Amino acid sequence: MANLRQELLGSELTWYTAFSELLPLLAVGTIPLLKVERICQEINTGSLTIENSITLSSPVASFSFSASASFEVRSPSRIQVQFKEGTLKPPEIKSSVDLPESIDLFGQKINLSPARQVVNPLQDAVAGIARSISGQSPLKIPIPGERAASWLLVTYLDKDLRISRGDGGLFVLAKEGSPLLDQ
Structure with missing residues (x-):
């Protein structure tokens, strides 16, 4: 298993995508005429920030939502996350x-x-x-209080896959460009 500090701090920008981390949103895929276009987590080690985003698509419009956070590496496998704000982008009408x-x-x-x-x-x-x-302009919504703080413990990490657990559940993410996403 790669060291989290090396993986996160070794490159400026890393993108992950995961459908398993947002299982309630997967139910959207079973709603006629509405599908999940993209789920992504962007990690920027230069600014120590994370942005989780999702785009949903319908025959009329696409809708994008995101949550941004700062993070601090606490150990080789644990990070502390502080969510700052959510963003609702205006729908892109087709x-x-x-x-x-x-x-x-x-x-x-x-x-x-x-x-x-x-x-x-x-x-x-x-x-x-x-x-x-x-x-x-996008609608920015501050995320205040204790509920904005979270932690993440990386239990497995390689060049294609990251498995983590935290106070929000279990997260399985594949790095963008990974052959795992072609399956």
Whole structure:
């Protein structure tokens, strides 16, 4: 197992991605027309910060949320984390609504052709909304108090995978670019 201090401090920026760490969000993948596009953790050792982010996508828009934190390496395998703020980015409205032909809902195939015919004339209105929302600033939400503090104990670390546990649960993360993500 690599030393956490060497891994974290050996490079300026490291990205991890994990679907297992946000299991409640995986349920989103079972909601018709809404899917998890990306889950990512960016570690910046230069500024000793972490940013956890997720992007959800629908036929109409993409939604991005993130939480930023500072961290301190306490031992070769433990870090102390202090969350600072959450960020809700304005939705990215798609220039066209991309409804599938059909969806599966509770084991039944639902034909969306009638809905697609209704949506097609609304494309120009959707494009106008996209232009007006695109310039908005993200909403920053401070994360105050004791609940913002956390710890993380790395139990396994190699060039592709990090397994950690903390007061928030068990986290299995693959480094971006790892062949593990191609499976």
